[in-house]
Amino acid sequence: MLRMGTRRPRLATALSEALSAYHVPTGEHSRRVGSMARQVGVVLGLSGPELDWLWQAALLHDLGKLGVSTGTLSKPGPLDRRERKEIECHPAIGADIVRACVAGAGARDSEAFDQVAIGILEHHERWDGSGYPSGRCGDAISTIGRILGPIDVYDSMIEPRYYRPRAYRTDEALAHLREGSGSLFDPAVVPAVIEVIERGAAPSGQGAAAAADTAGDARGAQLA
Numbered sequence: 001m002l003r004m005g006t007r008r009p010r011l012a013t014a015l016s017e018a019l020s021a022y023h024v025p026t027g028e029h030s031r032r033v034g035s036m037a038r039q040v041g042v043v044l045g046l047s048g049p050e051l052d053w054l055w056q057a058a059l060l061h062d063l064g065k066l067g068v069s070t071g072t073l074s075k076p077g078p079l080d081r082r083e084r085k086e087i088e089c090h091p092a093i094g095a096d097i098v099r100a101c102v103a104g105a106g107a108r109d110s111e112a113f114d115q116v117a118i119g120i121l122e123h124h125e126r127w128d129g130s131g132y133p134s135g136r137c138g139d140a141i142s143t144i145g146r147i148l149g150p151i152d153v154y155d156s157m158i159e160p161r162y163y164r165p166r167a168y169r170t171d172e173a174l175a176h177l178r179e180g181s182g183s184l185f186d187p188a189v190v191p192a193v194i195e196v197i198e199r200g201a202a203p204s205g206q207g208a209a210a211a212a213d214t215a216g217d218a219r220g221a222q223l224a
Helices: 005-022 024-043 048-059 063-067 081-088 090-100 107-121 143-158 170-180 190-198 214-222
Strands: none
Touching (some): 005 024, 005 048, 005 063, 024 048, 024 190, 048 107, 090 107, 143 170, 143 190, 170 190
16 A cells, blocks of 8 residues: 655655656657646646646546557558547546555545545536546536646647647637636636737747648546
């Protein structure tokens, strides 16, 4: 059994390194999301344990991709139905891995693990209920899940992907966040994300714009 205490952040780092070893681009993406999430959390007034939970959930939000084949993760072009269902399992797999670490933890760490697991589970839920795995909407989505959603999408858009080799420019990714505010994303969170990006505290997209492709856009927004 694991006695976590102050070792909990080290466990998060170790799990993140395991994900990087399995699929390098996913690990790099998760570290960027973790760094950005901490800054957005500060803008939103989070501090202490809540900020720590947010960072750990951000770092591990794609941990469940350990349960997705590398063939699916690295596939160029659209996913078929089976592959899409495989990808959509990753939030639940990641939450289950984190919850498995609760064994032997004290009450304080149990709460932390639970908050982190919920954030991981809900990072693909959307404000209007169009996300997955449960179709939660609005304030029914955890605070961490609502913060991670637009950060995850932004970082996914500004980096090349196997299914979309050319990255979006920063201005295009910002336009997507603004357009999704109040529909895909919590309208109280989007301004904080944009503030962090515009002050240069987050990665910027340098690639050429991808061609307008509805299927590609949907994957970028929903399957990042």
